[in-house]
Amino acid sequence: MSQQPILLPYGDPAFVADPFPFYRQLRDDGPVRRAVIAGGLEAWLVTRYDDGLAALSDPRLSSDVRDASDPRIVERLPATDRESMLRTMLRSDPPEHTRLRRLVSQAFTARKVAELRPRVQAITDRLLDAIVPDGHADLVTDFALPLPVTVISELLGVPVEDRHDFQRWTDAMILQGPEPPDPAVVDAAWRQMRSYLTKLLEVKRARPEGDLLSALITARDEERRLDEDELIAMAFLLLVAGYITTVNLIGSGLVALLAHPEQLRLLRHDPELLPGAIEEFLRYDGPVNPGIARFAREDVEIAGVMIPRGATILIATALADRDPARFPDPERLDITRRDNPHLAFGHGIHYCLGAPLARLEGQLAIATVLRRLPDLALAVPPSELRWKPGGLRGPEHLPVTFTAGGGR
Template structure:
């Protein structure tokens, strides 16, 4: 999908400050038709209330396959690397989505995630211990991304000796997700990742352990369980989603503090503000600029536009989270903000499964950095930081700091 020249959602330059363009859209063209080179009509929704509608209204669906004729639908019968994306939780609507989510949700309740607090703190401290003597680091490469990836691999029960390989595959695939040309180059990594996960699931069945994968192999109270193909896709999703969004939450949050020293000083003086600070970081620069794809299930007249059945509808979460009709002084970073119904984790049935984990990891990582490295500052001027291209992820490539 290519955007018109005045709204190039995928460019690093646009990503550095998309908010002025989003503000104009909310005022002048809140349901905006993007230009496309492939014939797929695509709409961008930018107002808070409209974004909320798409996220909640069942006229907008995730299962594009249901819009195709039986002959047009893909009917894969054997496991392949394509399963990693086609069988992901975000590709389904109820009742399929409800079934998958019900099976995995018990592992991500706030109470269950709280049991991991001490272990997340240990991992965070261990990462910082290895950096203290250096006096500088790439905050993303050295902490923000390794932390959530290490945690989710441990929760799942992945063999510790495979972590280096899993880190490598995950980073290569995530870096390529928003770039069609780059994505074509990671086919071998996807095949290898799929083969690894498939073999791991079989080993867990033969040698059960006290971990999430082993438990997901067992039927629930109603006798239902994930198929092996569904389980492999679920493991892949949990790894990818946690790595991307939580890493960007920590990175964007620290960047916000480093460029707003009065807010940083306030949080250092009153560490109890960390919970409201995390919510403000999620709102101020959402890790996902756009939500996952939705498709119009039927023709819809909306805001003076006719959205036709089969049109692609994109929600600009980052735009909605700066909507002046919903947030007071939306372009101001305020870690004491209490009225903060941001949409960074989506809403409705597709509300982020891992939100409690992301929040806890963000709270621990940022609190620990401020406590242990209180003199941290940017090594590069903020305006020189390079933002990741692509329309989905909102974050910089690198965040060099000194301390």
């Protein structure tokens, strides 16, 4: 197996629109491949399911970017507040990860999330109320984006009217493509985001409410379980992670259904298939693409390939979730698929904290769209849909037509 790095062609519109033929060849070529990924960074891609599942629970692989030998990875974090950005749940390992996750885990249990169902349904209906009279919409801009933004904003206690600002700052910090991000742009966006969060937390301190940010302030000020930088970093992570992948789940799920009309008809006929359909959307074209990064704490062997200490290892969940050794007929969208232990939410101690909330939002969003927007169809040819270029996959816009005036 050649160990010359292969370039993931993020500059190629055809790859961005549909990377899976390229991925299939990459997986067939070998279980571990060196590659140049988004932003020009080099990583070792773990391409097959069993190896990826094991790697996600391997204590020799760290989530802490300070374990990376490539200094560019740390340098791409905002320079003005790099240390606190390194101390989030996403980028920490036990015992710090355990401490931080425990502070917020109770807000995202299945029971707590189930209690949010009426409110999520109400937000979903309100957003669709605004578009059903028109007979056309952009289901990303008008629906898939504001739905999870509103839900996580209410859960945290963030004014939803501020969403355009924090979305703009978030995009500047995390959007990926073939070229490295501009450090000055990233840093400026983070300074604005930090200033916003600092002022918001001051308001919460003065007038605490029954939201998650108020609870975290209590953990900071009274229980001393967070310092101020950790509090701000936690607020940022929860706000951004609470919506950015769910937007893509809803958008990509709707695109998949529109591209597979037999599956769309099946789901319309039997809405009870929806929970399984959400799992299939996550497997078939999940929002994290190509996968989840880890860093080797020591020299580590994966699938017979020795990977050096400090290397970036990208557990390519998008490739693993179409591995024919694990999923029969993996290139086919099948909303009735039963055995579907996909890796879209990760695995192990870093398994996505917000998975129950994302599933709920995805189910209610897609069920309500199918119920209230009859004769749903793309308003443009599929080839004209634009997709996000790397790291987080989903349609940038989703123009559709439907019969106006759909009821509840």
